[in-house]
Amino acid sequence: MSESGHKKQPMAYQILAQPAEVPLQAKSDEVLITLVHQGEHAAFRVLVERYQERIRNLIYSIFHEPGVVDDLSQEVFIKAYEALHQFRFQSSFYTWLYRIAVNKSRDELRKRKVRRWVSLQSMMESSDKELAAKIVAEPQDNELQELLAAGLKSLPEKYRIAVILKDVDGFSYEEIAEIMECEIGTVKSRLSRARAMLRKILEPSLKEAV
């Protein structure tokens, strides 16, 4: 999952195990956080650069609006920077950062009072030039991608986030439960429900794919 791996080692061991001449980019999350605690600002830059694209893509997957991606991602990292001194290494930095991102996204969704069920037609008709410029052209069917984006956006927030964390970011059920602050059983049922909803929307296209 994270570049430093998820197996937790005692902090003292980790710090001692890092040779002094190792560049910051090669250091583990935990060592970098310890360095930030000690006032080394550059260590935070490494953490940001390590996770910025994942956080941006998570937010893009949730909102499907390129306009909010950078602003919200910036808010996530600012919040992380402000709260980093409270980080006690009880979870991985990666899941901790994702929890901040998910909470920020939820706040934003509530703030906007986004309608849960967005008109599929209106989504299909939307043509966003900015979106086209920011996304990587993949050899996927463009229409199917639009349909998938609209389908994801039509899901209730808790289902949408669960399916993105699983299928896009590849988290385990346990990690999703930690990020979303719920039980593993809840994650399981949310994922199943989310997929059932998506299947209904994408039924014809899925038949072709199968």
Added chain:
Amino acid sequence: MKPQTKTDRSQLLSAYVDGELDEVQTQFVETSVLEDPEARRELEKLRALKNLIAARRRLTPSVGFWTRLSTELERRKREEENLLPFPRKYLPLVSVGTAVVILVVGIVLFQQRAALVDYVSRQSERVQKSVEDNILKGPLMPLFSHIDKNQALQFAMFGTLPLDARAETELRVNEDSARGYTIDMDKKGDRKTPTVTVKEFVDEVRPSHIQLQIIDSLLDLGRVKLEGSVFVAEDRAMAVNPELSRLNRVMLSGIAAALEPEQRLRFERFLQVRQAPYMLSGGRRGSETSERILHTMRTRERSEAFLVVSPETVLVSRLDIDLDSLRRHISGVREVQTSVAVHMNSLIRRMGEREVAVRHRSGVPMPQVRVVGGSEFFSIQIGSDWEGLPRPSDMWVKPRIPVQVGTRGRHPGPSFNFQINGDDSSVFFNLDLDSVMIRMRKEGDAGAIEIFKGDPRSRNRVFQLDGREMQPFPDSASRGQKRKISKLDSLMKEMEKREQRHERNQEEEDSPKPHR
């Protein structure tokens, strides 16, 4: 293992696709998929969906994300520092210093609290004095200056006094369990002011000579207190002694306390026939004696706390009014009463539609007082917490609640007994509760009971069928009133007969017996 429902199977397949099942569950799913074509199709769709989501478009990496983020972090840091008038590193030190200063100031204030309270009180007094000086301008004139004993008795029984010679307006004190006590000044309109004379009282209640002396003193003291309770200033402000709101009940209680049991029965009848708003409470244990009430009325220092009411404000103020010198002062002024009535009517008009809460003043007991003005009235509402007022529990009289009772339409219904006694409301009846609905409600000072026959839930439908509206039946009430009065009459006749028998016996005993 076997999934119970379609949802269970979907969850199992979903978790299988995610690789989150244990060995047994995985084995089960794989067997099921082999055996069940529908499960196989569902699994294939789930895999296709998962692949589709995983292969979704991604954003191009952001160039300069860190530059923007670090700039924003720097900006926020600068903003935060600009808010502090000292370097951030001194923040803990400054916080501790501020806390120490607050603590020291707090301790000093706590030690000097007596002086502080005194200072605030003095300042408040000064403000109050300045307000008072601007409210009551010119000499005060008593609103009532020549009250006779008949009017005093009328006030005691009905709580009303006419304000001016043409009797267009009147003062009325009222006891309302919901609102406390009220002193109303308003136009009488069509309302007829009840009148009563001391002679009527003496003829009907027949007090003894000594009792009459006590009652005479009570009425005289009440008269004096009435004259010293309401004053009007030249600028149309008014000062009212809040004790006025209970004065009538105290006077009536004193009269009742002076009477013997059989005279009280006559007095009760006297009150009933004239529809006075009070009835005798039967003399509870601990009720004041007439001598004690007289003594209290005589010796009680006149309360100096007055409610000063002007169109602009209401406040409680201590007024030291020398009524005798005031009388001497106004004795030479012609048409004082007309002038007072004009001021009073003008005040009522100027009060307008408003509601003013009483101003606070330290050192003066604070009742809950509100003044509510209309176009032709204003009402001073005094809460029952006013310390200067006598306690109702010591009284011999209590407010009468007229009762109207009725049954619906031609339904005679089974018989029932009921009793309502003001404070001690109680209803007794021998009807099946399921078949009867009893509603008690209050209209102004009067209470009413309505009794309906039939299921309360369907009473609307019944009314529609019957085509009648719910109405209390005054005839029934007046019959009840007459019955009660006739019962009193028979009781009194019986007592009179007993007295006459007793007198005859006495005469026989006193007369010289013939010698054999």
